[in-house]
Amino acid sequence: MEKRQRAREVTGDAGERGREGTVFAAALVGRAVAALGVLAGLVGAISVLWPTAVANVVPSASVGIILGMVGYFLRARRLAVAAVVLSAVALVLAVVVGQGLLPWTGPTDPIKN
Secondary structure, eight states: OOOOOOHHHHHHOHHHHHHHHHHHHHHHHHHHHHHHHHHHHHHHEEEEEEEEGGHHHHHHHHHHHHHHHHHHHHHHHHHHHHHHHHHHHHHHHHHHTTOOOOOOOOOOOTTOO
């Protein structure tokens, strides 16, 4: 019994180290997923500027929101919130541009035309 106790004191509990590694891995994956969400939100926000690419905004912004939510649950809080907010802004800009509410854009919504 004493040998086990001494071994734990010297090397530490393997279960604690395993949990720390799992938390670190989850945070690393969360950051990567949230960074992809930010990239998808940026693609959506930039594609608003081209009238031919406005149809690509909704899919890329939706992917950005989903990846941001996954990143949030994987402990990449700030980056994930940035991904969700940026993607939501891209969706709002797509609606504004689609209705022709900005001075330099014409309406691209087929229903309004």
